[in-house]
Amino acid sequence: MKPWEKNIRKVEPYIAGEQPDNKNMIKLNTNECPYPPSEKVTEAIREIEKNTAMLRLYPDKTMAPLIRALARFYNVEEDMVFAGVGSDDVIANCFLTFFNSDKPVLFPEITYSFYPVWADLYNIPYETPHLKEDFTIDTDDYIRENGGIIIPNPNAPTSVYMELGEVEKIVRANPASVVIIDEAYIDFGGESAIELTKRYDNLLVVQTFSKSRSMAGMRIGYAIGCRELISALNDVKNSINSYTLNYVSILAGEAAVKDKEYFDRIRKKVIETRENTKKRLSELGFTYPDSKTNFIFATHKAYDMTALFNYLRDNNVFVRHWDNPLIKDYLRITIGTDEEMEKLFEKIKEFMEK
Ligand code: PMP
Numbered sequence: 126m127k128p129w130e131k132n133i134r135k136v137e138p139y140i141a142g143e144q145p146d147n148k149n150m151i152k153l154n155t156n157e158c159p160y161p162p163s164e165k166v167t168e169a170i171r172e173i174e175k176n177t178a179m180l181r182l183y184p185d186k187t188m189a190p191l192i193r194a195l196a197r198f199y200n201v202e203e204d205m206v207f208a209g210v211g212s213d214d215v216i217a218n219c220f221l222t223f224f225n226s227d228k229p230v231l232f233p234e235i236t237y238s239f240y241p242v243w244a245d246l247y248n249i250p251y252e253t254p255h256l257k258e259d260f261t262i263d264t265d266d267y268i269r270e271n272g273g274i275i276i277p278n279p280n281a282p283t284s285v286y287m288e289l290g291e292v293e294k295i296v297r298a299n300p301a302s303v304v305i306i307d308e309a310y311i312d313f314g315g316e317s318a319i320e321l322t323k324r325y326d327n328l329l330v331v332q333t334f335s336k337s338r339s340m341a342g343m344r345i346g347y348a349i350g351c352r353e354l355i356s357a358l359n360d361v362k363n364s365i366n367s368y369t370l371n372y373v374s375i376l377a378g379e380a381a382v383k384d385k386e387y388f389d390r391i392r393k394k395v396i397e398t399r400e401n402t403k404k405r406l407s408e409l410g411f412t413y414p415d416s417k418t419n420f421i422f423a424t425h426k427a428y429d430m431t432a433l434f435n436y437l438r439d440n441n442v443f444v445r446h447w448d449n450p451l452i453k454d455y456l457r458i459t460i461g462t463d464e465e466m467e468k469l470f471e472k473i474k475e476f477m478e479k
Contacts, residue, residue: 139242142445151468153459154443156420158339163387169380173373184372191375194382195347199319204352207359210369212309212333212346217243219329222361223303224249226272233262235451237281237307260285260414268298277307279315282457284416286315293321296328305329310418312337312392319349326351336419337392338381345378395419399460405470420459430456436476442469
C-alpha cells in the first residue's frame, strides 16, 4: 500500500449501460431516443458555428435562455427552475443539498441504481422499501420518519407508473422532508407532478433532455420546485462549479424546448412503437409490467433471460440485463425505431427456435 492511499476516498461507482463502438448494432440498452433532436437544435448549433469567438468567454452561469424557455414551457416562475449537466448532475446536487439528516433517505429497493451510489458517496443513510409483487410502490412505506425521499415516476427499470394522487399523498405526508420525483420517463404517458410544486414547497421534480428530447449527448437535466429549494440548489452548485452547462447546451436546449410540435410528435411515435412492441412480446409469451416509459421490462417463464441477453448481444442487439437476483429474470428493452424492433423480434424468434 502506498503511504498516501489511506487518504483516498474509496467509492463503488455506478455502472452505466455500455456504449459499444459498433456502427451496425441495434442499441436498445440505455433508453436513448431513436430519433434525432429537433431541426431547431441543428439551426441553433449552426448559428453558434457562425460565432465561435463566443466560446472564449465563460457561459452564462445563470443559464438564462434555457431557464426562461423551461419556465415558459411549464408555466412556472423562472426562479423555480434549476438546470445541470444531465439529470444525474441535478440529482447528485439534490442529494448533497437536501439529504442532510441523520434519518434515512427512502427510495425503492428496485430503482435507478445510481441512488445508492450517491448516498454512499455523501455518507447519507438510506433505506429501501420493497416493491409489491407486481413492482408497484406501496405509498405507506413512505409515510414514516425519514431524511428525504426520492422516487422515479415512472420507476426504472420496472417502467411502472404511480398515479399522481399517490405522489401527492407521499408529498403531503412528508412536510418535513424534501420529496424528489425523478421524472426521467414522464413524457411517455404519465402525468407530471410539476403543477404540484406550486402547492407543495417540499416537492422537487427532476426531468431530463436525454429521453423524450433526444439529447442524451448534450447532457441537460433540470429541476422544478419552490424558489427556496432552487436557491439552495444553486448555492451548492455554485460551491462546486458555477459553469456547469456550456454555451452550446444552453442554446441548443432552449431551441429544443421551444419546438413543442416536434417534442409531441416524437414521444407519440415512441409510444406507438411501445404499444406495438407490447403486443408482439405478449404473442411470444413474454410478460411485463405495463410500461409508461420508452422501455419495457420483460420476462418469460420458459426462457432464461441471461441466455437471451447474451444471444442478442452476440447478434449485435444490445438490451440491458442485471445480475441482481431480484430482477435477473428480466430484460429491459428500450423502444427503438419500428425497423430496430423488427430486427429485435427476428433475433428473439431465432433464439426461441434453437
Ligand atoms: N433518472 C433515471 C430514473 C434514469 O433512468 C436516468 C438515465 N440513466 C437518469 C435519471 C439520468 O439521466 P440523464 O443524466 O441522462 O439526464
